[in-house]
Amino acid sequence: MTRSAARPDRATTAVTAPDALPRALATEAVHAGREDLAAQGLHAAPLDLSTTYPSADSRGEAARLDAFAATGAEFEGPPVYGRLGNPTVARFETALARLEGTESAVAFASGMAALTACLLVRHAEGLRHVVAVRPLYGCSDHLLSGGLLGTEVTWTDPAGIADALRADTGLVMVESPANPTLAETDLAAVAHACGSVPLLADNTFATPVLQRPAEAGARLVLHSATKYLGGHGDVLGGVVACDEEFARRLRQVRFTTGGVLHPLAGYLLLRGLATLPVRMRAASATAAELSRRLAGHPGVARVHYPQLGGAMVAFEVRGDPHDVTAGVRLITPAVSLGSVDTLLQHPASISHRVVDAADRTAGGISEQLLRLSVGLEDVEDLWQDLDAALSGRPSPTLRASVPAGGRRYAVAAGAAAPQAGP
Numbered sequence: 032m033t034r035s036a037a038r039p040d041r042a043t044t045a046v047t048a049p050d051a052l053p054r055a056l057a058t059e060a061v062h063a064g065r066e067d068l069a070a071q072g073l074h075a076a077p078l079d080l081s082t083t084y085p086s087a088d089s090r091g092e093a094a095r096l097d098a099f100a101a102t103g104a105e106f107e108g109p110p111v112y113g114r115l116g117n118p119t120v121a122r123f124e125t126a127l128a129r130l131e132g133t134e135s136a137v138a139f140a141s142g143m144a145a146l147t148a149c150l151l152v153r154h155a156e157g158l159r160h161v162v163a164v165r166p167l168y169g170c171s172d173h174l175l176s177g178g179l180l181g182t183e184v185t186w187t188d189p190a191g192i193a194d195a196l197r198a199d200t201g202l203v204m205v206e207s208p209a210n211p212t213l214a215e216t217d218l219a220a221v222a223h224a225c226g227s228v229p230l231l232a233d234n235t236f237a238t239p240v241l242q243r244p245a246e247a248g249a250r251l252v253l254h255s256a257t258k259y260l261g262g263h264g265d266v267l268g269g270v271v272a273c274d275e276e277f278a279r280r281l282r283q284v285r286f287t288t289g290g291v292l293h294p295l296a297g298y299l300l301l302r303g304l305a306t307l308p309v310r311m312r313a314a315s316a317t318a319a320e321l322s323r324r325l326a327g328h329p330g331v332a333r334v335h336y337p338q339l340g341g342a343m344v345a346f347e348v349r350g351d352p353h354d355v356t357a358g359v360r361l362i363t364p365a366v367s368l369g370s371v372d373t374l375l376q377h378p379a380s381i382s383h384r385v386v387d388a389a390d391r392t393a394g395g396i397s398e399q400l401l402r403l404s405v406g407l408e409d410v411e412d413l414w415q416d417l418d419a420a421l422s423g424r425p426s427p428t429l430r431a432s433v434p435a436g437g438r439r440y441a442v443a444a445g446a447a448a449p450q451a452g453p
């Protein structure tokens with residue numbers, strides 16, 4: 032079989048041994064970060080929960096800490112203390128870097144911790160200005176514009192990036208497809224406009240299965256790993272895929288500020304990566320079909336679905352969007368995305384609530400907009416539920432879960448049975 036570097040699902044030679052055939056992304060997803068296991072007599076990755084690492088050689092530890100302070104290079108051998116590194120987390124970082132086609136990756140406690148670290152690396156160099164394109168995820172927007180880190184932001188459209196750059200610009204930030212409108216940006220054109228300023232591309236929605244921003248010239252590829260990388264709605268995390276030079280600065284910031292990924296999260300994220308390609312392809316096929324059906328629904332004014340594909344759909348409803356989120360039964364009415372189950376939320380109320388209302392509107396986030404994260408259920412079941420909620424009819428399917436007011440409910444359609452909360 033011919034190995035073609037042109038296929039987007041093929042890893043490039045930059046991420047494999049020089050004399051090895053490039054491995055397909057699906058193969059890397061299953062094997063990257065696990066190459067040493069068989070030699071250790073293991074099949075599953077070991078979970079190292081250590082907070083500290085014993086050593087009788089204090090002078091040696093001092094030298095290792097000095098080396099980390101000077102370089103930010105990964106530790107060889109035990110990392111002294113859990114905030115400096117963790118072998119289980121390192122496996123996830125290795126695997127994600129391989130999938131994104133970068134030299135390195137650095138994991139954090141959440142996507143917001145990861146973005147914060149990128150900003151702090153540049154701020155520490157006196158580069159506090161950021162050029163950014165709306166929309167971004169609401170809390171990313173808020174972190175840049177809220178002043179907490181002393182960031183100064185210039186919002187522009189992609190065509191205005193080159194003119195917005197200043198001597199103190201530390202980063203250019205874009206998200207494509209964007210949260211929540213799914214607006215797409217030509218990453219190669221933007222990277223070109225950035226010149227020598229690093230482009231940070233949030234690749235949470237596309238994942239490396241659909242798009243590898245580093246190949247388009249992005250120096251930093253950001254993920255909320257909570258979403259597709261984990262894939263099961265049970266782990267919070269963030270990660271930056273980048274060159275080793277930037278990774279070293281990120282590790283130093285991570286050590287200083289403490290936003291580390293928990294080892295169990297690292298374990299779950301590594302396991303999630305193994306199924307990322309099949310999950311993305313299956314959910315994307317369902318999302319494409321749902322976007323076609325939504326476009327023909329009388330209750331829907333407009334559908335947004337990326338050229339790139341993917342498992343996210345956004346749509347503007349003609350009626351009250353709150354009635355639609357309250358009306359679904361099979362679909363989970365909840366923020367977040369990328370889980371095996373389908374989630375529906377109202378961005379103006381939740382994911383983008385922290386963005387000023389006028390800025391939301393300017394970014395295309397209307398009050399009528401709903402965001403659907405398509406999971407792995409059968410397309411006909413999902414459509415039946417969506418169609419019923421959009422039409423104001425009761426859905427025949429079971430409600431997955433509806434937490435309300437701190438009480439727990441086990442709910443079948445039409446028969447709420449409140450139980451005492453904990």
Ligand code: MET
Nearest residue numbers: 168210366367368381382
């Ligand atoms: C706290 S709100 C948002 C969580 C997540 N980043 C999303 O867009 O759904």
